[in-house]
Amino acid sequence: MESNIKLKDQLPDEVIIKIVRRDLIIFLKKLFWFVFTMTLAITGAFMILNAFPAILETSFYPVFVLFGFGFVFFAWLFFFFSITDYVLDIWYITNKRIVDIQQTGFFSRKISEQYLNRIQDVSSETIGVLPTLFKYGNVRVQTAGEREHFLFEEVPEPDAVRQIIMELIQKSNDVNVQKNTP
Amino acid sequence: MLNLPLYYFLYLFFAVMLVWLVMSLAGLFHLLRYCAKDKKAPFIALVFVSVSAGLFILFFIITSNIDWLAEISFSLPAVSQQGIIQ
Numbered sequence: 001m002e003s004n005i006k007l008k009d010q011l012p013d014e015v016i017i018k019i020v021r022r023d024l025i026i027f028l029k030k031l032f033w034f035v036f037t038m039t040l041a042i043t044g045a046f047m048i049l050n051a052f053p054a055i056l057e058t059s060f061y062p063v064f065v066l067f068g069f070g071f072v073f074f075a076w077l078f079f080f081f082s083i084t085d086y087v088l089d090i091w092y093i094t095n096k097r098i099v100d101i102q103q104t105g106f107f108s109r110k111i112s113e114q115y116l117n118r119i120q121d122v123s124s125e126t127i128g129v130l131p132t133l134f135k136y137g138n139v140r141v142q143t144a145g146e147r148e149h150f151l152f153e154e155v156p157e158p159d160a161v162r163q164i165i166m167e168l169i170q171k172s173n174d175v176n177v178q179k180n181t182p
Numbered sequence: 183m184l185n186l187p188l189y190y191f192l193y194l195f196f197a198v199m200l201v202w203l204v205m206s207l208a209g210l211f212h213l214l215r216y217c218a219k220d221k222k223a224p225f226i227a228l229v230f231v232s233v234s235a236g237l238f239i240l241f242f243i244i245t246s247n248i249d250w251l252a253e254i255s256f257s258l259p260a261v262s263q264q265g266i267i268q
Contacts, residue, residue, distance in 0.1 A: 059254040062188050062245070066195045071239050072201050076237065077209070080230045081257055084213050107208075109216070 011096055018049065019165055020091040023136035023156040027086055034079040041071060068173045091152050093164060095171070098141060100150050116172040118144045124158035184256040193248055206234065 007016065045068060048055070055061055056067035088103035099113040119141055126137035131154075139161045155161055210230070213223050 022267070049237060059252055060186070060251070063191050063254065065244060065248070066191055069244075070198055073199065073234075073237060075231075076204055076233060077206060080206070080226075082211055083226060084209055087213065087226060088216055103212075103216075158195045 004179055008096070009098065009177065010094075014094050016092055017168065018093040019163070020093065020152055020155050020161055021084055022089060022154045023134065025130065025134045025136060026154050027083065030082050030086065034075065037075060040074070041068075041075075042060060046091065050104050072107045087154070091150075091155070093161070093168065095168060098165065100152075108154060114141070114143045114145050116165075116169050119165070119169055122162050122169075124162040126158060139165070154179065184252040186253060187253050188248070189250040206230070216262070 007014070013031075017094050045064075055064065085103050088109070090101045092101075093100040095116075096131065097113050097115045098119075102110045102112075108129070121142035122139065123142075124137060124139045127134055128134070131137045136154055136156050137158040139155060139158045141150040143149060143150070147157070152161060210227050213227055216223075
């Protein structure tokens with residue numbers, strides 16, 4: 001139970017059971033591609049300088065330096081943007097509802113929520129070599145609301161997340177039955 | 183022959199870096215606003231600022247020996263009387 005964090009519009013008696021984020025492997029994939037791109041660029045620059053050492057003596061050298069640094073700065077900035085997107089995609093599972101917070105673009109944020117008693121179906125899937133090896137995947141939650149389904153994308157232990165949601169739905173239904181029983 | 187002083191390119195670089203700075207500040211604002219209670223967000227922001235500062239320091243070290251008042255020459259293609267580019 002993640003009781004030290006509270007949602008902005010947390011309901012009375014609502015407790016956050018689990019905070020779900022994308023698996024760490026997604027961050028590592030982004031990091032790998034960034035390092036690969038930078039290595040490729042730096043290796044290319046060294047190869048050009050080795051092949052044409054006269055460039056260092058020409059007055060075009062400062063222009064290459066400016067272009068090179070511009071490339072590095074913007075590559076670093078876009079890597080930071082992708083990591084921010086990774087960090088800002090969060091799913092909250094509480095004892096009353098699920099909350100889906102998605103950073104869809106840099107200036108675009110989407111928050112959806114659905115009460116547990118309106119959830120119709122929960123399924124988990126692990127597709128692919130990396131997801132199978134590193135145990136991450138998707139959890140689909142079918143609801144009876146305006147938004148028909150929620151998708152927990154690339155989350156760790158999707159089976160466990162599905163199990164948690166199912167148990168909470170069961171508890172929520174049991175509480176409702178007790179309330180309605182005279 | 184077109185002669186351009188190098189500091190024109192430096193000013194262009196500064197203009198591009200101004201765009202970079204605005205985007206960086208927007209990104210940091212987003213990260214710290216929405217993840218204020220999260221321990222990861224300040225750490226990521228700190229790493230971004232530190233590495234960016236390191237890149238700026240590296241840039242100043244590498245460009246400190248460049249004479250920005252020097253000019254670079256671009257040879258424009260010569261056009262003959264018949265209008266053929268040579």
